[in-house]
Amino acid sequence: MERWQVVTAILVAYLGVTLGIGLISGRRASKSVTGYVAGDRDFGLLVMYFVTGASVFSAFAFLGGPGWAYSRGAAAFYILAYGVLGMFPWYWVGQKVAATGRSEGFVTQAQLITGRFPSRTLSVLIAVLSVAAFIPYITLQMRGAGIVIEAVTEGHIPLWAGAALAYGIVVVYVLTSGVAAVGWTNTFQGIFMVAIAWTLGLWLPRRIYGGIGPMFDRIATERPELLEMPGLTATGDPWSWGAFTSAILVSAIGISMWPHLFMKAFTAKDARTLRRTVMLFPTFQLFLIPVFLIGFAGVFYVAPDQLPGGNVDFVLPTMILQTELPALVVGLFCAGALSASMSTGDALLHAAASVTIEDGVAPLRPLDDRAATRAMRVLVVLFGVVAYSFAVWGGSSLVVLLLTSYGIIAQLAPPVIAALYWKRATTAGALSGMIAGSGAALFFYFNPGLRILELHEGLLGLAVHLVVLIGVSLATSPQEPDHVNRFLAPGASPAQPEPATP
């Protein structure tokens, strides 16, 4: 048997195991109506840890991260910064979100925002924005899976077929077993990814350069521009500080606003579990270090023309395949990268469909449980197909896709913070801020030449968003103090039984 066939056999076995875990855990949980909630309660800290880690770290970390370190050098460091800066405030904000969720019975982000700022338009707008942000994110995961499979099989299974295969499996287990599968497969995949990334990140520089220090010495001597912050652009020119810093800020603001992460505040067993998950989050950021080391190790090891189509996202699998590592290790590694893609992809597909139903459709036209479940399944497939077509025909690198989606999702931060912390905010302010902010982000996305200091379009959108939110809120009459207090101090006074405002 040829080497690539052994590796492919391992990948197939891995996909089989993933599918099996997904289906079995789903069957177990679906016996009770509260399968999802009970399943969540089963999650101890360790499981919760890997669930969070695996859904945050995606194909982007495994392929996009090394690709950036390899081609853009120090520019990749922005990825080290934003996770920590974004999650730290969530230690407290998350608790407040959870408390409000408990006292008001919210299960989605839009319910929290429109609870404080009653507006069906706002709810639908949030659903639309969330889906708009999810699509590039899912596209990224799919393309990542396709890249791994194409590289491993030496092109025998091209990107389009590999992505279709991996995501066919993801869709099947999301459809059959819902969230329970997402939890358990993530744990399995998370453990796998962390172990393999550290092993290779420490081993490869030693194997190729005789150590991490000597590797960076050589890069500093022969390619000093790679180690000069803020690194390079995709075309090899120096990147600007404005773009670097605003990439950090937009991603930091956006990270906790992702609906699939945000909603964890509503489902976490108690405040303590939620806090601990946030507390342990920086340890996942450290996991990026070995991933970057792998990318830097490729600088003198892989020539750009060895990468299929010159796509730098291929650097990691290409390197692994060129080492004389046993086929078994290569296979396991590629399974790790594949799992990174799939464990995020499943959570994203599930969340995109839930948000569309809960926030986009339900406020306009209430659905019964069966209709909602059916509609969700249709949407999972639909979003899968849309993202797939972008994955196969689109052109941007994985990190660029990610940054675009962060710019969109960051627009959810001002209304969330205003809802929980600013008593003077009004519905008109929140709604007009959201429209103006998203509009501005969209405008600068299509007119990159007009961006001030090359700032990220999402950050420019946020600036407009804040000005409009504050200005319009102050110009309109304040909300009832009783209503406001339910959000600023949740659970402080006994909740008044009130008719629910949709």
Add this chain to the structure above:
Amino acid sequence: MSLRTVRIGAGVVYLLALAALTWPVLTRVNQVEPQILGLPFHMAWFAGWIVVTFVTLLIVDRFETAAEEEDRS
């Protein structure tokens, strides 16, 4: 130390991290030497701040959990 002091302290650490990991402070640490555990200095700078925030949250969590248990009893 009271919970309030700890929270304010954590806020200060956060602001320091925010400054340390963005322009213009980054321009001052934009160097490869000295290497730390083999990593170039600026990469170790990022890694170091991740460790600092982790340790800060670890301490904060101790106090928050203790205060929560006091509330309950």
